[in-house]
Amino acid sequence: MNFLYFDNNASTRVLPQVMQAMQPWFCEQYGNPSSSHPLGQFSKQALLSARKAVAGFLNAKPNELVFTSGATESNHMAILGALATDPTRKKIVTSVVEHSSTLLLLDHLAMQGIEVVRVPVDGNGTLDLACLEQAVTADTALVTLMHANNETGVVFPIKQAAAIAHSQGALFHTDAAQTAGKITLDVCQLDCDLLSFSGHKLHAPKGVGVLFARRGAGIPALIHGHQERHQRGGTENLPGIVGLGVACRLAEQYLVGGTDRTASLRDRLERELLQRIPFARINGAGPRVSNTTSLCFSGCSGEELLHSLGQAGVMASQGSACTADGTEPSHVLQAMGLSRHDALASIRFSLSRETNEAEIEVLLQSTIAITRRMISLPVAA
Numbered sequence: 001m002n003f004l005y006f007d008n009n010a011s012t013r014v015l016p017q018v019m020q021a022m023q024p025w026f027c028e029q030y031g032n033p034s035s036s037h038p039l040g041q042f043s044k045q046a047l048l049s050a051r052k053a054v055a056g057f058l059n060a061k062p063n064e065l066v067f068t069s070g071a072t073e074s075n076h077m078a079i080l081g082a083l084a085t086d087p088t089r090k091k092i093v094t095s096v097v098e099h100s101s102t103l104l105l106l107d108h109l110a111m112q113g114i115e116v117v118r119v120p121v122d123g124n125g126t127l128d129l130a131c132l133e134q135a136v137t138a139d140t141a142l143v144t145l146m147h148a149n150n151e152t153g154v155v156f157p158i159k160q161a162a163a164i165a166h167s168q169g170a171l172f173h174t175d176a177a178q179t180a181g182k183i184t185l186d187v188c189q190l191d192c193d194l195l196s197f198s199g200h201k202l203h204a205p206k207g208v209g210v211l212f213a214r215r216g217a218g219i220p221a222l223i224h225g226h227q228e229r230h231q232r233g234g235t236e237n238l239p240g241i242v243g244l245g246v247a248c249r250l251a252e253q254y255l256v257g258g259t260d261r262t263a264s265l266r267d268r269l270e271r272e273l274l275q276r277i278p279f280a281r282i283n284g285a286g287p288r289v290s291n292t293t294s295l296c297f298s299g300c301s302g303e304e305l306l307h308s309l310g311q312a313g314v315m316a317s318q319g320s321a322c323t324a325d326g327t328e329p330s331h332v333l334q335a336m337g338l339s340r341h342d343a344l345a346s347i348r349f350s351l352s353r354e355t356n357e358a359e360i361e362v363l364l365q366s367t368i369a370i371t372r373r374m375i376s377l378p379v380a381a
Contacts, residue, residue: 003313004359008201009150009178009292009350010317014243015203021246022205025239033236034227043238050245057248058195059186060212066231067241070209071177072101074196075144077211077232078173079105081219082142082194083114085171089141091115093165095127095156096335097149099175103331115139123337124285125154133164140170147179151319151332151348152284153292155183162191171217177201181251181353182259182289193217199240203352204247208240254353262351263290265360269349270295276368279375283333283346291351294319294333296342300374303327305347308370314363317348 005013025046031039033047048062055062068074079092079102094106096118110116117135120128127145136143143165148155158174165172173194176185181202187195195212199205213219213231225233270293273280283294297305302318309316319330329343338346349363 003315004362006314006316006349006351006355006359006363008352008355009153009348011200011206012203012352013354014205015247015250017250018204018243018246022239022243025242033238046242047236047238050241053245054210054248057180057185057252058210058212059188061215063229064187064212064215066211066213066228067236067244068196068209068211068232069207069237070200071099071175071196071198072209074198074209074211075099075101075173075175076105077219077222078194078196078213079109079142079144080222081213081217082144082171082173083109084220085218086141089139089170091117091137091140093117093119093132093135093140093143093170095119095121095145097121097125097151097332098144098146099150099177102144102146102175121154121335125149125152125283125332125336126286127156127161129157129160129164132161136164136168136170138168140165140168142171142173144173144175147174147176147185148183148289148292149284149332150178151292151330152294152336153178153288153350154284155179155287155289158190158192162193166191178292179289181247181254182291184255187212187214194219199244199247202247202251204244205240208237208244210244258353259290262353262355265355265357266291266293266349266351269293269360269364272364273367276364277371280371283336283338291355292348293350294346294348296333296338296346297371297374298342298345300345300371302345302347304374305367305370308374309366312366312370314366317350318344318346319348 031043033044051062106116119132145156162172171193174192176195176197180197193214199208221231223233227233279298281296329340333343
């Protein structure tokens with residue numbers, strides 16, 4: 001099937017260089033990194049090399065990384081681990097627009113007696129720092145915030161938020177699933193104690209992720225075993241980890257100028273859609289990651305628009321892949337003040353480093369024709 005893919009915030013294509021690096025570790029070099037024989041030790045060296053590459057990508061120390069199955073596991077490890085470090089602190093502060101992997105865990109913890117405070121955002125999707133400062137108190141164990149929103153691309157002021165958390169002795173965690181490979185991630189500059197991301201958001205395979213845990217943060221193991229320095233038991237997903245290491249090296253190269261090209265394509269898409277579809281508007285403003293736009297096509301059904309785009313070979317989404325079934329409005333957009341109707345009329349287009357001008361042109365023509373037909377307007381602008 002020939003198609004154009006604009007759902008890269010849900011998952012990206014594994015790059016050929018990443019796949020090539022992974023292949024030997026499936027069928028040729030299949031030793032367990034914990035085995036003492038030469039095949040196992042060769043695997044161990046590959047694990048160490050990948051760990052060093054990911055650490056460099058984050059400006060972290062290799063022994064501050066824990067390889068996981070993805071950002072969901074990393075988020076859970078950070079949140080539950082932070083609560084375990086100081087049992088006297090029973091409060092977690094987050095935002096109203098977090099990913100479901102965070103919000104659903106916090107809902108569960110709230111039923112167990114943990115106080116959960118959700119800080120609002122404004123109509124642009126920007127975090128209310130004044131409310132955050134008011135919410136963080138001496139009994140706060142953790143402040144956990146996404147680095148950039150997965151639906152709108154709006155970037156949160158992580159460094160300022162971390163300073164607020166630390167002023168009350170709380171740990172600070174950021175879910176960087178949507179910024180890894182799009183913004184330079186420097187854990188020292190961000191001043192975070194914990195940071196998580198998934199490989200499949202930056203052209204590595206699904207099933208591998210990372211938790212950065214600053215040395216001294218005291219995060220305990222959730223899955224016990226000797227692997228990952230006793231912080232996460234279970235035989236390592238070596239092919240995935242090797243792929244992630246290569247993907248991080250490639251992402252470092254892309255960040256030097258590549259994001260400007262992607263932003264230019266995204267900006268052209270937005271500009272021409274707004275010019276030619278009078279009822280369209282952008283959801284979210286201020287600093288955003290370069291690849292993401294959320295647009296409301298007021299008066300249209302987002303579900304029907306997605307279906308028509310899919311029939312035209314264009315793949316997009318209404319929001320998070322974990323919740324976007326088209327039947328319920330986005331909690332992110334509603335928190336920004338959109339009505340249920342407008343939230344359901346919104347579509348997210350997320351580009352990748354591989355997106356080109358020709359693909360943008362097809363997306364423009366398809367979206368303009370379909371939306372204007374749905375609203376009974378002439379196709380020509």
